[in-house]
Amino acid sequence: MRPEELLFTRTHEWVCFExxxxxxxxxxxxxxxxxxxxxxxxxxLELAAPGTQVTxxxxxxxxxxxxxxxxxxxxxxxEVIEANLAARDKLELLNQDPYGSGWLLKxxxxxxxxxxxxxxxxxxxxxxxxxxx
Amino acid sequence: MxxxxxxxxxxEWHVAHGARLVDFAGWAMPVQYGSVVEEHRATRxxxxxxxxxxxxxxxxxGPGAAALLDGVVTRRVADQRPGQVRYALLANEGGGVLDDVxxxxxxxxxxxxxxxxxxxxxxxxKVVRWLEPHVLRRRDVQMLxxxxxxxxxxxxxxxxxxxxxxxxxxxxxxxxxxxxxSETLLDLGGQRAAGVVSRTGYTGEDGCExxxxxxxxxxxxxxxxxxxxxxxxxxxxxxxxLEAGMPLYGHELSEEWDPFQAGLDFAVDLEGREFVxxxxxxxxxxxxxxxxxxxxxxxxxxxxxxxxxxxxxxLRVGEVTSGSFSPTLERPIAMAYVESRVAAEGTALExxxxxxxxxxxxxxxxxxxxxxxxxxx
Numbered sequence: 001m002r003p004e005e006l007l008f009t010r011t012h013e014w015v016c017f018e019x020x021x022x023x024x025x026x027x028x029x030x031x032x033x034x035x036x037x038x039x040x041x042x043x044x045l046e047l048a049a050p051g052t053q054v055t056x057x058x059x060x061x062x063x064x065x066x067x068x069x070x071x072x073x074x075x076x077x078x079e080v081i082e083a084n085l086a087a088r089d090k091l092e093l094l095n096q097d098p099y100g101s102g103w104l105l106k107x108x109x110x111x112x113x114x115x116x117x118x119x120x121x122x123x124x125x126x127x128x129x130x131x132x133x
Numbered sequence: 134m135x136x137x138x139x140x141x142x143x144x145e146w147h148v149a150h151g152a153r154l155v156d157f158a159g160w161a162m163p164v165q166y167g168s169v170v171e172e173h174r175a176t177r178x179x180x181x182x183x184x185x186x187x188x189x190x191x192x193x194x195g196p197g198a199a200a201l202l203d204g205v206v207t208r209r210v211a212d213q214r215p216g217q218v219r220y221a222l223l224a225n226e227g228g229g230v231l232d233d234v235x236x237x238x239x240x241x242x243x244x245x246x247x248x249x250x251x252x253x254x255x256x257x258x259k260v261v262r263w264l265e266p267h268v269l270r271r272r273d274v275q276m277l278x279x280x281x282x283x284x285x286x287x288x289x290x291x292x293x294x295x296x297x298x299x300x301x302x303x304x305x306x307x308x309x310x311x312x313x314x315s316e317t318l319l320d321l322g323g324q325r326a327a328g329v330v331s332r333t334g335y336t337g338e339d340g341c342e343x344x345x346x347x348x349x350x351x352x353x354x355x356x357x358x359x360x361x362x363x364x365x366x367x368x369x370x371x372x373x374x375l376e377a378g379m380p381l382y383g384h385e386l387s388e389e390w391d392p393f394q395a396g397l398d399f400a401v402d403l404e405g406r407e408f409v410x411x412x413x414x415x416x417x418x419x420x421x422x423x424x425x426x427x428x429x430x431x432x433x434x435x436x437x438x439x440x441x442x443x444x445x446x447x448l449r450v451g452e453v454t455s456g457s458f459s460p461t462l463e464r465p466i467a468m469a470y471v472e473s474r475v476a477a478e479g480t481a482l483e484x485x486x487x488x489x490x491x492x493x494x495x496x497x498x499x500x501x502x503x504x505x506x507x508x509x510x
Contacts, residue, residue, distance in 0.1 A: 041168050041170045043436065043458040046435075062487070066368065067169060067457070069435075
């Protein structure tokens with residue numbers, strides 16, 4: 001997936017939406033290359049298990065590096081339907097392919113369900129440029 | 134990064150080489166250049182190069198220097214011979230730790246004896262203010278804060294001495310024993326500079342530290358990098374010292390805890406001398422009602438961090454003072470102060486890591502010990 005085709009949270013998650021056969025939407029999320037570079041030296045990743053109800057803007061996992069730990073925040077309200085255990089067990093995947101095989105969660109959400117503010121790629125890049133790295 | 138931060142002579146180098154800079158005790162210091170883990174491993178396996186110019190350096194001159202220092206540090210320094218370095222503590226009247234320091238007894242080119250005390254950057258102003266009345270009470274000693282006039286580099290790792298040796302035409306590092314120091318001339322690619330070299334460090338590795346003037350420090354840094362030393366930031370310095378079980382002021386050391394609680398009995402000489410805090414330390418020694426510093430190895434993957442609560446059977450028994458993933462052990466390690474009844478090696482405890490209990494076992498410090506013999510702190 002090219003980052004230009006994704007949407008971004010202010011807390012450095014990316015998300016993309018697909019329509020499922022039953023009319024619900026599937027949000028696939030991960031964390032951005034910018035955030036991964038700032039974290040460096042990942043040591044641990046925890047992801048909400050399938051079946052977990054998550055709320056937009058609330059934690060849905062945690063990611064830890066040698067120096068610090070951060071929450072992952074769900075961009076949407078819905079139900080986790082899949083967690084990327086391959087990425088959890090092989091953290092290099094996140095750095096190698098953050099917008100592809102380094103995805104983290106798939107969340108089933110409904111039309112009209114709550115979402116956090118989402119930025120397009122250009123707006124997200126502007127936000128990153130303003131942050132101390 | 135605000136402009137009011139102090140810069141070491143290597144600041145431009147750090148910026149030019151992509152260092153992530155942080156405010157450390159008022160100094161703009163590199164926390165990492167790339168990966169903390171890679172800088173850590175380079176130090177354990179090869180040689181890491183650290184800018185430690187932010188450390189405070191106080192110089193004491195005059196016939197009363199030894200007597201002054203012996204009256205303010207917990208360890209006997211009056212009998213310290215020229216060329217010796219000692220780890221010691223400054224204690225307050227209550228026995229709490231004001232700072233942990235290295236005391237160097239040095240000799241200048243004219244044969245004159247002087248002392249240097251290396252103090253923590255975060256404590257420098259406090260220590261200078263605290264020492265001033267002691268210095269002024271005597272007429273035979275002068276204290277100079279040379280922290281900003283001198284720079285300081287640490288080269289640490291199994292190959293550190295081999296890389297530094299070509300800069301030292303007049304001194305054979307292999308003959309300088311651990312915790313010894315000497316003034317020496319440095320050869321910086323044809324340029325000569327005066328400096329002090331010591332067989333000291335804060336990583337648990339062999340190596341040395343250099344005190345030298347600002348422009349000499351930049352030249353020495355360039356030469357050492359060209360020779361293969363790997364620049365390493367404060368991030369790696371922290372994980373290295375944590376594995377080596379070395380306390381850090383503001384984490385394992387504070388005015389709340391005494392040296393015995395910290396497990397630093399070796400740095401306290403109570404007999405046959407007077408020093409600030411001695412009476413309190415005599416009373417506190419052996420007081421098992423006070424919490425003790427311990428090492429913890431966590432069995433899960435989540436790392437405990439400073440401030441996390443340590444529990445036993447659901448009850449609070451202490452607090453984590455430092456914690457991180459250990460690149461060498463490849464698991465989370467921590468240091469904590471816990472009630473003495475649960476401080477024995479092997480005791481099973483839990484740490485509340487962000488709301489969830491993680492199993493931990495009290496471990497012997499240091500977590501990591503290098504293989505070469507002859508290492509004492």
